[in-house]
Amino acid sequence: MDETGVPIGAANKLSPEMSVAIDKAHGVLAEAATDAKFSVDLRNAKGVVVGDNARQWNTFWELPKSVRRLLIVLLAGVLVVSTGFVVVRWIVPVFAPVYKTTFLIDAAAGDLASVTGALTTVVGNSGERDSQSLRSFGGECGSDDNTTQLVGFGTGNRQEIADAARSVRQGTKATLQRGIVEAVGDFTTPLSLKAKQVNRIIVVTRHGRDACDPDDEFVQAQIRDRVAAAGLSIEFRFIGYQVSDDGELTRLAAQLEQQAPAFTDSPEELRRVLAWFTTIEPVLRSSQSVVNVLNPTVDKLNSATKSVQDGRFDLAESALAQARAAVVDLQIEDLDGRTGTPDAVRLRDMSVRLRALQAEVVAGAEALLAEARSGRNPAGPLDVYTRAAAAYNAEAKKMTEALTSLRAQAPGGVR
Template identity: 30%
Template sequence: MKRRAVAVPLVVVLVVAACTAVYLVLSGPAHRTVVLVDTSEPGTGLSELGGAVRSVVGNSGDSDALSVRRFGGECGSPDATAEIADGPDRVAQAVGALSPSGKATMVDGVKAAIDDFRGLLTRRGSVRNRIIVISSTGVDACTNDPDSARQSVEDRLTEAGLDLDIRVVGFRVPPDQKEALAKFASDTSFADNADDLEIILDRLVVPNSPDAAAISVSAQPEPSYAFLTATRLGIVRGTEVVAETAVALPESSSLRYTADGRFVFTTTEAGIATLDVLSGVAGSVPCGGCRNVVAAGGSVISWLAGNVVTTLNLADKNARPVPGTTVLPDRKVDDLGAVLPLRMLAGKDGNSLVGAPDGVSAYGGPETLYLVRPDGQVVPLGLARGNVAVYRSAFSSDGRTLAYVAAAHAGSCEERSSVLLVDLATSAQSTTPVVGDPSDDGSGVADVWYDKGGTLNMIYSSWRCAASGGPQTTVTLPESHWQLGNSEWTRRDAPSSGRQVAPGFRAVLVRPTPDSFTQQLFSEVNGTRTKISDEVFAIAVPN
């Protein structure tokens, strides 16, 4: 009897616990978000950060689970992170009481936030589970290696068996620390004021935001691409031009996004024209007559002021151009143009590719190529092939290889182009497989780039001439998109010059006539094309 008397309450407890668990699971929220706030010293903008969080949380749904966790303390200490509010109604008081202390224990905070989603009774969201990290320092004080910090977080996710959406926002991060934060999370967004922070958080936290489910904490709230004509620089989302600025006579058809996708830029008669992708605000940077500008990493751009590599962080409104490495002794350009100036060709993670024309060929080539390392080291890469200046180049995703377009010009119609690869460790050059008929008189590569998966892409075309050096008469391969496999190039689509912006969304350039210098631009969404602009020189898609 005594045993039975004990067993009955135990069964009741188990039944109640099971029912409670089932109730909590079935009544769980659609969305659950953990906001992780940097409260480490010196606490830059902490009150504004708290205000932005408080304002955005007030817009969240009643049925959405939301908690706030802080990080800041001693490395490895149990107090390095703690939950300060569980539920929107408790956030206002919690963030109002924040005060800076300790070191930036960001990784400890992210791991603890991951653990908040573990277990049966954590009330995970049925639709979306998200961690939003707001960092004001840009680095984790407990490690100097962003890659190992990221791996540590990925290991914790694997261990927990969770599928979480972790997004990172840098708020008033010191300029010299932005690159480290961007390495920790490649889609990091940066906000320099409370208004921008509130806009980003609103899109991430509020489930009813139209693009909340698809938003990436990058510089762009929706997939976009940019285009350039003789008179304007514009940004397109979907089938609409959402921002543009007037430009005066672009110096080249070079159009690029910064590495973090926050800005798009090009050189013009007046200097460097920029557009903020998030706000649409236009800017202009005097650069002393620079001819080419490239993305150097994060929101940093780079160009040559004479023979000096110069950088500028576009995300810092108070930043000024910073002179860096001197590439070669000054090359004075004479009145006849016998000596051509150095050119900045490509950039990645602080590395720069610089070309030095030989001044002999009328077309600028062959050029001596130089790799300029972030530490100032200048590495000669040898001569580029052909007699035409390099006009398209790109670093591989892992930074180990350089691809560039080499061209040999022989007449008004005869020009053969190909893509070459340079091993940056050895400077050895190799030619990619030939595309098209070897008997063609001419071929051109309009663009070359590495996609997010690390695959090399190009836009290629070829033609034949009426006679040696005569006008073009036959197009053998219209402009089309090709990808490099293990042993050959493979055409990816029907004839057109285009770039994929997002799944089901492409930017497509169509040349009205074979000899047309500019092209027509279309947005292609789920197979339907909408015309955006005529007389387009170039397009750019963020990496």
């Protein structure tokens, strides 16, 4: 009993009716917890209590369908533009050709067969990686078809150019001006790849002047303006075949600041000159570039290594940095695709050897500098370097002589 005399627990004892009511309530709750399915819409909820102290606020926005579609289109547009920029800025230039060449041939009255025959003979030995095209001129003054692009720019199209040359139809008048102007325009068509090194037009003509405009100065000005408008450095190689008035063609080349034309009289001479410009001149240029890039680096290393003994390591390091930066991979790549003649093969092989020998000179200079900095006797590394430099200089001399000999065979006044 408690202090009041009531038995302990009696105050908390439920009546039978109350106990039955509580048991029924428990049963209803248990059944609801087991069988009920809840669907909660939180879009208008102000918050949800998590645990005892945290409070989470939820905010929902539902955009109209038109706005959502606009956002998707904008995001897709940004992605496309970004991808396009990457492709144009970094990927496309990797595939650009070293050379872009247009063959522009005169189809006006005359010995067209010799011109097309010479082209079909020599084009097969042109560079494998060159992007080339073919255009002809000759027809009625003012006619839309007095010049025609027969084959567009592309690599690996040498056979296509040869086949198209055989199908050129004879024209009437030599529309030289329009042929050159349109040939320049071919280099600036949309999405065209720019050449890494050389854009050029090889013109083979049997006429020294334009047949439709007697004002030679006007013709020259028109061509100059079109070249300037193209925004490219374009080289011209003029070959006159059985040209009676060679003075005008010479003046045109001079006005364009190009080398003097080469004039030929026989089909055999025409083939030789066309082959020179098509196959030999690019080989000479790339080979000469290899010499021009590598020779100065070895000369500087030769001078710098003499300063090593005086403790002027800074001079040697500066020369080494320049030698390491001398890269001729692009020139070698170009020569690799120009092995159609024995001269091309020989100069390609010499260029590859010269690059390898320059690498040995650089390695020898690095070893010499490291030995000198360590305070040890540099006599051994100096001997290795000296032998590497001598081997390089000997090969460079042979290559220079080969280039000089081949250049002496250039047609006409071309040197």
